[in-house]
Amino acid sequence: MNNKFSLTDKLTEIDGKFLDECYERRSRRAIRRKNIVKYSSLAASVVIVITISLVATLPMFRNTPAVDPVDTSSGVVETSPGETEGDKEIGGFSTCEVHHQSYHSIPYDLVEYIGEDEFLKWTELEDKFEPLDGCYSNKTIYNCIHYFDVPREVLEKIYFDTLWHSCMWNIDALYSKDVSESDEFYRHTDEISTVMYKRAALSTLKSRIADNHWEEWSVVHENRYPLAKHSMKYIVEFLDISREEVEEYISKINFDATYDYDLDTLYALIDGTITIDNPTPTAEDALFCGFEDLYIE
């Protein structure tokens, strides 16, 4: 090994603040995971007992839905018991048998708003909760936003700016005084999963486009892949992409469920031949994808 100049060696002299930031991020992640695992082990013991008793009586144990095709790197913290890191690697499962996992997930963007320490204290509060028809925890998005009194505008901003692709919030139900509305909504696991597949397909489409035009995209988007606030109209217009190219991307993405994309409408939006009263990114995507309810479709 010779002693010529090496950039790798020179890296030793960088500002220590970058290293500290890196270690802090890892440390915070480790704490969060420890917390998740803690819940996992608690719930796992409950699940095992119930599984054993059910297996003895039922011919086939009810399958819980597979984890949605959600980008886990977006930072959704599972406060729901039952998902260990090992489980994630093999596809994951939800120990809550009745609710969609979005009900028991708290995204990191929301944790940041609340404050990590406060949030961790909340997750450590004992679940004063009697297991009820398959749900083992009251650590839910409903209870979280009510416990911390998170304003609706804040939640909507997080949802529509960042997370709409990867989680499902029925904001009306979440802000209802009656918890049973949310409880009922998140029991429609199959329907919610289908919508999540469609959203993941849309997110993948956006990411593929950005990937193939990365130099142009990353310069003004801080090296981040498209978020919910970047509508297809915005992306196609920004990167000046032809209809044929968009069609090609669409044809190459295979998901179990996808929206019925309307390219005529997309390009009409870009040309300005179609206008919308309140042109939010999700409203633009809704026209392109053919859905009406921006919150839950």
Add this chain to the structure above:
Amino acid sequence: MKQLCTTEEVVKALENRDSTVLEEIEKSYGKLLRSIAFNLGLNSGDAEECMNDTYLEVWNTIPPAKPKSIRSYVCMLMRRLVIDRIRYNSADKRAGTVYLEVAGELDSCINVENTVIDEICIPMILNGFLEKQTPENREIFLRRYYEFEGTKEIARDLLMGVSAIEKRLSRMRIELKKMLTEWGYN
């Protein structure tokens, strides 16, 4: 990584020549330091020696040095010592291979053959480059090129695919190369 004592407390203790603080440093950062050595394929004997040398360096350099962060200071010392050890002990093929692989990736950003390298400027450019990255990308970059962690391990920890990590690293290298070229290094 729980910080048992703050940087100020460590520096103060070292100024008072209190050697027990070195045990505190070992408790707080020993695992982290060891991981730098193990990532580069050093055996446990060499790793321990580098760690002891790091603590000795801490003892000898503070004071007069007053690091802003004791954690990054000990990591910097350890990294330097581990690289020196690998250079010295070049017969250790396993350790050398990891270093050469990682260094090969990063050093491709700069052409050292036909350029006069102003070594003082380089850390400044590297800081500027890191400043421009997102925290997540900074973490990926530093874990790979500062701590010599494998892309598989980084991907597993960040819940990302290995190819996504490799793609990001490749983009960051292109960006760094561009910056270095702007500064006249290529």
